Amino acid sequence: MPTLRVPPWARVGHIFKSRWGWRIFLGSFVIVALPLLGVSLLSWELTHALQQRATQRLMAEATKAATLNLFDRLRSAERLLRAQAQARAAGQPNPALEAQAAAVFDRVVLPGGPVPDALATLTLEDDPNGRRLVPRLRLPAAGGGVIDGVLKADYLLENLASGAHDICLRSPAMNGAYCLMPLAGYDLAQSHTRPLHFMPYFEGPSWTLTAAPDRQAYRFLPFGAGAMLAQATGLAFLLALMASSFYARRITLPLEALIGATRTVRAGDFGQRIDASAMTDEFRELAESFNGMVGEIGADLAFSQLLAQMDAAILARQPLADIMQLALRHLTGGTPGLQVTLRATPPPTAPQPHEAVEFALSADGLLEHRPPRPLPAGFTGQDIAVADRPARRLTLHVQQPAAAPPWPVRLHHELQALAARLAVAVHADEREQQLIARATVDSLTGLLNRLGMTDAIDQAIARARTATAPVAAPADGTAGFALVFLDLDGFKDVNDAYGHATGDRLLQQVAYRLQAALAAQDVALARLGGDEFVLLFGTAGLPRLGTDLQAVLAALRQPFRIDALEILVGASLGVARHPAHGGDAETLLKNADAAMYAAKAGGRNRIVEYTATLNEATAERLELRRDLVGALAGDQLFLVFQPRVRAADGQVESAEVLLRWRHPQRGLVPPDRFIPLAEETGLIADIGLWVLRESLRQMRAWRATGQAPLAKLSVNLSPQQLAHRDFLAQVEALAAEFAPPHGSVELEITEGAFFRDMAGSVQKLHRLRALGFDIALDDFGVGYSAMSYLSTLPFDTLKIDRSFVGALGQQAAAYAIASAIVALAKALDKRIVAEGVETEAQAQVLRALGVQELQGYLYSGPVAQDALAPRLEQLAARHHAGTPSPGA
Numbered sequence: 001m002p003t004l005r006v007p008p009w010a011r012v013g014h015i016f017k018s019r020w021g022w023r024i025f026l027g028s029f030v031i032v033a034l035p036l037l038g039v040s041l042l043s044w045e046l047t048h049a050l051q052q053r054a055t056q057r058l059m060a061e062a063t064k065a066a067t068l069n070l071f072d073r074l075r076s077a078e079r080l081l082r083a084q085a086q087a088r089a090a091g092q093p094n095p096a097l098e099a100q101a102a103a104v105f106d107r108v109v110l111p112g113g114p115v116p117d118a119l120a121t122l123t124l125e126d127d128p129n130g131r132r133l134v135p136r137l138r139l140p141a142a143g144g145g146v147i148d149g150v151l152k153a154d155y156l157l158e159n160l161a162s163g164a165h166d167i168c169l170r171s172p173a174m175n176g177a178y179c180l181m182p183l184a185g186y187d188l189a190q191s192h193t194r195p196l197h198f199m200p201y202f203e204g205p206s207w208t209l210t211a212a213p214d215r216q217a218y219r220f221l222p223f224g225a226g227a228m229l230a231q232a233t234g235l236a237f238l239l240a241l242m243a244s245s246f247y248a249r250r251i252t253l254p255l256e257a258l259i260g261a262t263r264t265v266r267a268g269d270f271g272q273r274i275d276a277s278a279m280t281d282e283f284r285e286l287a288e289s290f291n292g293m294v295g296e297i298g299a300d301l302a303f304s305q306l307l308a309q310m311d312a313a314i315l316a317r318q319p320l321a322d323i324m325q326l327a328l329r330h331l332t333g334g335t336p337g338l339q340v341t342l343r344a345t346p347p348p349t350a351p352q353p354h355e356a357v358e359f360a361l362s363a364d365g366l367l368e369h370r371p372p373r374p375l376p377a378g379f380t381g382q383d384i385a386v387a388d389r390p391a392r393r394l395t396l397h398v399q400q401p402a403a404a405p406p407w408p409v410r411l412h413h414e415l416q417a418l419a420a421r422l423a424v425a426v427h428a429d430e431r432e433q434q435l436i437a438r439a440t441v442d443s444l445t446g447l448l449n450r451l452g453m454t455d456a457i458d459q460a461i462a463r464a465r466t467a468t469a470p471v472a473a474p475a476d477g478t479a480g481f482a483l484v485f486l487d488l489d490g491f492k493d494v495n496d497a498y499g500h501a502t503g504d505r506l507l508q509q510v511a512y513r514l515q516a517a518l519a520a521q522d523v524a525l526a527r528l529g530g531d532e533f534v535l536l537f538g539t540a541g542l543p544r545l546g547t548d549l550q551a552v553l554a555a556l557r558q559p560f561r562i563d564a565l566e567i568l569v570g571a572s573l574g575v576a577r578h579p580a581h582g583g584d585a586e587t588l589l590k591n592a593d594a595a596m597y598a599a600k601a602g603g604r605n606r607i608v609e610y611t612a613t614l615n616e617a618t619a620e621r622l623e624l625r626r627d628l629v630g631a632l633a634g635d636q637l638f639l640v641f642q643p644r645v646r647a648a649d650g651q652v653e654s655a656e657v658l659l660r661w662r663h664p665q666r667g668l669v670p671p672d673r674f675i676p677l678a679e680e681t682g683l684i685a686d687i688g689l690w691v692l693r694e695s696l697r698q699m700r701a702w703r704a705t706g707q708a709p710l711a712k713l714s715v716n717l718s719p720q721q722l723a724h725r726d727f728l729a730q731v732e733a734l735a736a737e738f739a740p741p742h743g744s745v746e747l748e749i750t751e752g753a754f755f756r757d758m759a760g761s762v763q764k765l766h767r768l769r770a771l772g773f774d775i776a777l778d779d780f781g782v783g784y785s786a787m788s789y790l791s792t793l794p795f796d797t798l799k800i801d802r803s804f805v806g807a808l809g810q811q812a813a814a815y816a817i818a819s820a821i822v823a824l825a826k827a828l829d830k831r832i833v834a835e836g837v838e839t840e841a842q843a844q845v846l847r848a849l850g851v852q853e854l855q856g857y858l859y860s861g862p863v864a865q866d867a868l869a870p871r872l873e874q875l876a877a878r879h880h881a882g883t884p885s886p887g888a
């Protein structure tokens with residue numbers, strides 16, 4: 001762990017970088033300086049006083065010595081003068097004396113004669129000419145003379161001079177004092193004055209002698225005390241400096257370290273520690289508790305960051321394993337001897353037996369799962385609950401040597417918090433799984449939905465891509481799988497007739513039948529929405545594709561029972577193969593869809609495999625579908641009429657009304673192409689009603705002329721129209737409006753229309769018949785042809801489908817079927833019409849079978865309304881001539 005250490009060279013400098021360093025330093029300086037200043041002042045006063053006293057004493061001494069000296073010299077000079085005078089008086093001048101006197105006196109006046117014992121008079125005067133002192137000794141000599149000696153001032157003052165003080169002499173005869181030196185440099189305040197009395201040795205006034213100390217000479221008189229004081233002061237300062245810098249350092253260094261450490265912590269680095277070993281006392285405690293605190297906060301922060309990371313992972317819907325890994329990584333290695341894993345164990349009450357699983361970090365820090373390991377000897381284990389589910393119990397499993405100390409509080413808290421977070425993650429994961437399941441499964445049927453199927457296709461594509469084994473490729477060279485688009489025929493009618501609840505139940509049954517019908521294992525089933533199903537035949541299931549799809553068709557053709565209803569639907573199937581018909585889910589689905597449409601257009605209840613041209617057809621169909629919406633309003637629809645002739649005599653009794661669409665760009669669009677589109681879009685309800693209304697209107701118009709070309713019209717009804725809830729009411733309204741005579745309008749219905757709801761259809765047919773409409777079963781023989789139902793159906797006419805008529809004379813079966821149908825109709829006493837009669841031979845066969853009416857190009861194709869009358873006349877003329885003419 002990095003620690004903060006201050007290099008030694010920086011330590012003293014550091015003091016002055018720290019404010020506290022300054023304070024301590026200045027504080028201790030002031031603390032030392034103030035008393036020292038006081039002491040200094042005091043001692044200065046003291047030494048001053050001492051010095052004065054000493055000076056004064058010295059001056060006293062000096063004056064004393066000076067007076068003694070002066071006195072001695074004056075006495076010597078007097079004795080010399082007397083001796084000289086006596087010697088002169090005795091007439092024996094002494095040369096030695098003379099010489100000595102010359103040194104002492106400037107001038108001597110010796111009048112001669114005996115020298116009296118009288119006292120010598122001593123005077124001291126100024127020399128009026130200059131700054132000279134004139135000391136004079138006078139003795140009265142016998143005879144009235146005076147022995148007079150003027151002393152040399154130098155002789156007198158010779159010994160008085162001193163470097164340390166000045167001596168001044170004064171006598172009453174002097175103006176002022178005579179000083180040896182100019183007084184300027186001397187301290188008169190400290191001078192000492194002493195009188196020099198001459199009595200009883202000399203006559204004359206007393207002199208005064210003053211000694212004044214040299215200003216400089218005595219200043220340092222008590223020098224020792226001052227020096228000592230200065231030394232002591234200096235020492236004290238030095239000590240204070242040292243002490244203050246020492247303590248300042250003791251304080252500022254840890255402070256610096258603490259401040260530096262708090263800064264790094266503030267910058268987000270919790271790994272820094274203060275080197276407490278270099279500190280003492282409270283600072284050490286402070287540093288240690290700081291380190292502890294930073295460690296705690298750092299650990300807290302790291303842990304909360306981990307939790308935040310886990311939260312982010314949960315929100316980002318990362319796999320549960322990633323989140324487990326985060327938690328385990330945090331717990332691993334922190335506490336020695338501690339091993340933490342996640343355990344999923346089935347509770348004893350689990351509904352299904354599960355294997356227990358343990359999730360642990362591998363050596364390289366990745367999550368691995370394995371069977372739970374038994375507790376090693378000497379270890380204790382503890383489980384912290386994470387999630388309790390009926391099927392499994394997830395716990396944080398902690399193993400630790402039995403001898404290990406109890407968990408630190410932090411570990412305890414962290415384990416609890418991690419368990420709580422993991423619980424959230426598990427919950428989120430379960431939700432995610434549910435959502436995925438919900439997102440990919442169709443809630444109505446339990447099959448896959450579009451998303452699920454797209455996934456399945458993507459997976460199949462991925463598998464096909466990786467499967468290099470030639471075994472996987474079918475014989476035709478295309479690898480992979482097949483996609484089958486299945487659309488129910490007539491589902492919309494069921495929804496329209498019975499509502500969505502019934503429709504939904506039908507879809508559920510369809511789903512069930514689909515699953516039951518498929519023998520292949522490798523098939524995924526989906527409902528994309530509405531009545532669109534998709535089957536994905538995987539590589540393994542591919543060989544069974546043909547047989548399974550036939551089985552599906554057969555299964556869906558069986559009537560469905562929903563409550564009292566018996567419903568018949570069929571299915572159209574389109575097949576697209578991977579990779580021949582597309583490399584991705586979207587293309588494959590689109591192409592299978594196109595193939596399915598082709599199957600629908602091709603007459604339903606069949607299987608069509610995709611070809612490249614199908615897509616063009618699909619695009620065209622989409623375009624037509626769009627254009628059809630405006631066709632009715634845009635007056636693009638019109639009716640044509642195809643006469644029906646009596647088989648016996650060729651008389652035209654009625655005609656079939658057939659719808660035409662003149663597309664503004666495409667021209668005439670055949671009904672085989674646009675009627676299915678109208679049914680898909682639901683437009684057929686409006687269009688069909690329009691056809692019926694137009695037919696009724698035409699009939700009424702003809703009636704109004706008094707000579708109707710035809711007494712009867714057949715109008716086609718789409719199964720959807722019959723199934724529509726409003727249909728009967730609408731037909732009733734039309735009947736009321738146009739009042740068609742009974743039997744003048746026949747409604748052609750294909751059998752599929754009412755097999756879906758037999759009872760309801762029967763009821764509706766009864767109502768229609770009650771309104772005066774005849775009922776014809778159109779296209780009989782194809783489709784469901786559940787002949788057993790025929791007896792219960794209220795109808796008047798049976799139209800043999802043109803496919804049988806066309807096959808007459810070519811296929812033996814066609815004749816058999818046609819004759820069976822005719823026999824059946826005769827048995828039921830129904831009128832029989834054959835459509836699509838193109839040749840006289842067909843007409844003859846049909847006539848021979850007992851078919852009452854014939855319709856087909858042999859007599860006439862559909863003709864427009866204004867061409868109808870001429871055509872009918874033509875037919876009548878031919879009837880009379882007995883020769884047929886080619887049709888339209």
Ligand code: C2E
Nearest residue numbers: 658659671672691716717718836837838855856857858862
């Ligand atoms: P459909 O009801 O079976 O009508 C008879 C169809 O056979 C008509 O075709 C007619 O032109 C055609 N046809 C007549 N004679 C012959 C012949 O000798 N040989 C051949 N091969 N065909 C012949 P169209 O007009 O193209 O109608 C086709 C289908 O369109 C009709 O079949 C019918 O199912 C539907 N359709 C036509 N008009 C309407 C309508 O107004 N409403 C409804 N719902 N469907 C209609």
Ligand code: CA
Nearest residue numbers: 656716748778
């Ligand atoms: Ca018809």
Ligand code: CA
Nearest residue numbers: 778779799835
């Ligand atoms: Ca027909």
